[in-house]
Amino acid sequence: MGSCLDRTSNKITTEVEIISHRTEFPITKKEIALLQDSWCHLRSKWNAVCGSAFEKWLIIHPEIIDVFHNLSTELETYTMKDAPTLLKHVRSFEKLFDSVLFNLNNRRDIISTVIIVGKLHHTSFGVTQLYVTSLAKSIALGICTHVKLEIECQNAWTSLITFLADLLKIGMRLAIAEEKVDTN
Numbered sequence: 761m762g763s764c765l766d767r768t769s770n771k772i773t774t775e776v777e778i779i780s781h782r783t784e785f786p787i788t789k790k791e792i793a794l795l796q797d798s799w800c801h802l803r804s805k806w807n808a809v810c811g812s813a814f815e816k817w818l819i820i821h822p823e824i825i826d827v828f829h830n831l832s833t834e835l836e837t838y839t840m841k842d843a844p845t846l847l848k849h850v851r852s853f854e855k856l857f858d859s860v861l862f863n864l865n866n867r868r869d870i871i872s873t874v875i876i877v878g879k880l881h882h883t884s885f886g887v888t889q890l891y892v893t894s895l896a897k898s899i900a901l902g903i904c905t906h907v908k909l910e911i912e913c914q915n916a917w918t919s920l921i922t923f924l925a926d927l928l929k930i931g932m933r934l935a936i937a938e939e940k941v942d943t944n
């Protein structure tokens with residue numbers, strides 16, 4: 761997570777403070793324990809989870825290829841090892857989870873970190889909010905499909921992923937609003 765924080769730490773503004781105070785954390789203490797206990801197992805299946813998730817995601821939104829412009833294969837023959845930029849995203853995602861899972865008791869830190877990542881997605885990667893929603897759903901489905909977890913634990917993962925995606929979108933909306941202020 762260091763990379764994006766390094767780039768934007770001096771831009772953490774009061775709006776992020778306000779949001780992190782206002783935002784309800786939708787995960788109970790019991791769910792935090794379930795998430796932390798299962799991460800090691802889920803992490804070992806992370807490539808399979810993301811592989812199937814990205815496959816579905818690309819079928820729904822083939823134009824995402826333009827965002828990951830180094831993609832070198834046709835959609836029909838798509839595999840993760842042939843798509844270095846997607847694989848890089850899988851690692852970025854995994855690192856974010858490493859940091860979030862370790863920090864689940866530090867709500868403010870998680871919220872500001874993910875909002876900053878969201879801002880970057882708009883300003884540096886040109887990602888739109890719709891793609892975030894569908895990726896989050898595909899990852900949650902990938903977890904249900906590839907990892908054997910108790911239902912309560914699966915629900916905790918879905919809640920966490922939805923929460924992170926919502927924060928990412930808040931960051932993207934803030935970045936859009938900042939651009940509008942700049943151009944006025």
Ligand code: HEM
Pocket residue numbers: 761762763764765824827828845848849850852853856877880881885887888891892895896924925928
């Ligand atoms: C829940 C949704 C998502 C999460 C949690 C997430 C997470 C991340 C993280 C942690 C990074 C690294 C940021 C850094 O450089 O410090 C990243 C980078 C990136 N993301 Fe996402 N992302 C999400 C959705 C998306 C979507 C929907 C797209 C494209 C349509 C996308 C495209 C990219 C690209 C192109 C990069 C730069 C290359 C890379 O580091 O992989 N991301 N993302």
